[in-house]
Amino acid sequence: MLPTLRPxxxxxxxxxxxxxxxxxxxxxSPLARQSDASAGEPARRVSDATxxxxxxxxxxxxxxxxxxAASVSSESLADLSAVNPATLxxxxxxxxxxxxxxxxxxxxYLVHEISVVLGLNQEWPVIIVGVGNLxxxxxxxxxxxxxxxxxxALVDIDSSIVGSAVAGVVVEHFDDISAVVxxxxxxxxxxxxxxAAAQEAAQHLIDAGLASLLNFTPVPVxxxxxxxVRGVDLATELQILSxxxxxxxxxARGTGLPLGTP
Amino acid sequence: MLPTLRPxxxxxxxxxxxxxxxxxxxxxSPLARQSDASAGEPARRVSDATxxxxxxxxxxxxxxxxxxAASVSSESLADLSAVNPATLxxxxxxxxxxxxxxxxxxxxYLVHEISVVLGLNQEWPVIIVGVGNLxxxxxxxxxxxxxxxxxxALVDIDSSIVGSAVAGVVVEHFDDISAVVxxxxxxxxxxxxxxAAAQEAAQHLIDAGLASLLNFTPVPVxxxxxxxVRGVDLATELQILSxxxxxxxxxARGTGLPLGTP
DNA sequence: GCGTGTGAACTCATTCACAGCC
DNA sequence: GGCTGTGAATGAGTTCACACGC
Numbered sequence: 161m162l163p164t165l166r167p168x169x170x171x172x173x174x175x176x177x178x179x180x181x182x183x184x185x186x187x188x189s190p191l192a193r194q195s196d197a198s199a200g201e202p203a204r205r206v207s208d209a210t211x212x213x214x215x216x217x218x219x220x221x222x223x224x225x226x227x228x229a230a231s232v233s234s235e236s237l238a239d240l241s242a243v244n245p246a247t248l249x250x251x252x253x254x255x256x257x258x259x260x261x262x263x264x265x266x267x268x269y270l271v272h273e274i275s276v277v278l279g280l281n282q283e284w285p286v287i288i289v290g291v292g293n294l295x296x297x298x299x300x301x302x303x304x305x306x307x308x309x310x311x312x313a314l315v316d317i318d319s320s321i322v323g324s325a326v327a328g329v330v331v332e333h334f335d336d337i338s339a340v341v342x343x344x345x346x347x348x349x350x351x352x353x354x355x356a357a358a359q360e361a362a363q364h365l366i367d368a369g370l371a372s373l374l375n376f377t378p379v380p381v382x383x384x385x386x387x388x389v390r391g392v393d394l395a396t397e398l399q400i401l402s403x404x405x406x407x408x409x410x411x412a413r414g415t416g417l418p419l420g421t422p
Numbered sequence: 423m424l425p426t427l428r429p430x431x432x433x434x435x436x437x438x439x440x441x442x443x444x445x446x447x448x449x450x451s452p453l454a455r456q457s458d459a460s461a462g463e464p465a466r467r468v469s470d471a472t473x474x475x476x477x478x479x480x481x482x483x484x485x486x487x488x489x490x491a492a493s494v495s496s497e498s499l500a501d502l503s504a505v506n507p508a509t510l511x512x513x514x515x516x517x518x519x520x521x522x523x524x525x526x527x528x529x530x531y532l533v534h535e536i537s538v539v540l541g542l543n544q545e546w547p548v549i550i551v552g553v554g555n556l557x558x559x560x561x562x563x564x565x566x567x568x569x570x571x572x573x574x575a576l577v578d579i580d581s582s583i584v585g586s587a588v589a590g591v592v593v594e595h596f597d598d599i600s601a602v603v604x605x606x607x608x609x610x611x612x613x614x615x616x617x618a619a620a621q622e623a624a625q626h627l628i629d630a631g632l633a634s635l636l637n638f639t640p641v642p643v644x645x646x647x648x649x650x651v652r653g654v655d656l657a658t659e660l661q662i663l664s665x666x667x668x669x670x671x672x673x674a675r676g677t678g679l680p681l682g683t684p
Numbered sequence: 685g686c687g688t689g690t691g692a693a694c695t696c697a698t699t700c701a702c703a704g705c706c
Numbered sequence: 707g708g709c710t711g712t713g714a715a716t717g718a719g720t721t722c723a724c725a726c727g728c
Contacts (some may be wrong), residue, residue, distance in 0.1 A: 209719060215661040219640050228640050230620050233687060242642040246721055261688045262728040278661050281667030297559060347667055348660065371670050372663040378481050380504040388666040390659045395569050397652045398610070399477040401634040402570075404650040405609055406541030406687065408633050473698060495709065508699055523710045525704040610708065
């Protein structure tokens with residue numbers, strides 16, 4: 161289940177802002193077993209849209225499995241996942257999963273295959289940059305570790321914090337990011353800094369060799385193509401909701417602007 | 423070091439910069455004026471994709487305004503927002519915002535217009551369903567109120583919690599949702615319950631008349647067409663990152679080359 | 685019969701490229 | 707000259723509809 165993380169590359173250098181293009185040498189990951197089906201196939205191109213729905217399917221499937229369901233139809237699972245059944249079938253076909261005509265999909269098989277495709281059969285150690293309120297909350301959130309994303313490093317620029325322990329992890333200095341990432345075989349970088357520092361944090365994480373970032377600030381960070389960033393920002397979400405809320409209330413007011421008239 | 427979101431200039435709050443624009447003061451009743459200045463036009467259909475980018479633009483603009491910039495080119499703002507310049511221009515044109523050829527867009531005007539379009543010139547009171555760890559953290563997060571989303575109600579099913587105060591708000595019983603929503607003129611419902619209760623919470627919020635939900639659980643909630651739901655789930659985001667992480671490490675191993683190949 | 689797998693049509697979004705205006 | 711505004715091309719994703727296998 162969990163491959164051991166062994167310090168491989170011991171990078172002692174503290175990138176002092178000077179090293180421009182640094183060594184992307186970090187190859188932290190424990191082995192990633194590709195979808196076990198047939199090995200020799202060319203890499204399937206799974207679309208981003210599909211990938212973003214897989215966790216949703218998985219959620220529903222786990223719930224179904226808990227109820228003892230042995231198989232599901234695309235329609236049932238689609239309902240649970242709030243998507244169109246055809247989309248669900250396309251997605252599954254796209255990752256090489258096949259069902260049985262007239263019957264449906266095998267729940268256990270689906271759970272396993274999706275887990276493998278998502279890479280959930282291994283651990284992805286996480287570093288959190290910025291140990292403020294949010295950073296601390298995340299570090300203390302057990303959900304991370306239980307889902308396979310153990311928080312194994314914390315860094316901050318504030319030297320009055322460095323050295324203290326949060327959730328059993330000692331806070332290290334931001335400047336030592338590269339060394340820390342290498343030492344702990346980190347795979348995912350979480351940006352929990354003030355917004356103004358987000359880009360710099362991202363840059364250092366990338367320089368340290370990371371290719372997966374989770375950004376909690378409201379500012380988008382600019383990254384090279386090979387790096388994936390996901391943003392999670394409360395204010396952004398609320399502002400989007402605000403738009404639709406305003407639109408619907410405006411419509412409800414009935415200001416001569418008919419709303420749902422197709 | 424919480425994710426400091428600076429007080430987004432609520433329309434009406436004068437950010438004392440140039441006095442060029444006539445910042446209309448907050449009207450007694452904050453009417454939701456549709457984007458477009460010339461009344462009578464049929465409601466523009468702003469695409470979902472555009473709406474989701476507006477908060478990002480706004481973020482960059484507020485930052486630019488803070489630096490004293492008077493105008494921006496689509497290219498500059500697009501860089502800040504990590505989008506294509508043409509997309510930015512299309513988005514702005516779509517909400518009726520026009521720039522000046524050869525010059526760019528007026529920063530203050532843009533900030534104001536986008537704020538109005540998003541509905542940020544008024545407050546949207548929030549109810550939080552589920553006063554556990556997450557619910558409490560959200561209730562205590564000042565960012566919500568300063569961004570125009572004051573938490574004015576908390577409900578839970580656990581009667582041992584009901585009656586206590588969190589962040590100055592008394593927790594009421596889940597069964598009284600409808601009354602609470604009406605009394606406090608709530609606009610946005612936040613689901614911070616355990617995953618298993620998400621759908622029921624959503625249903626009650628919708629029954630109470632809400633059309634904007636923010637779901638912090640990993641399970642998608644099924645809602646009628648007129649209701650907008652945004653999901654914010656850490657596990658989902660991490661699982662998506664996990665996929666790309668796995669893919670990139672697999673690719674790196676396959677080629678034996680570092681990711682960037684010239 | 686039932687439900688998957690997929691051709692085909694359709695809708696929507698992104699991006700180029702350039703004409704038009706300052 | 708610089709930068710906006712937008713037709714047109716490209717591409718991605720969704721959904722219908724139905725043939726095929728159980």
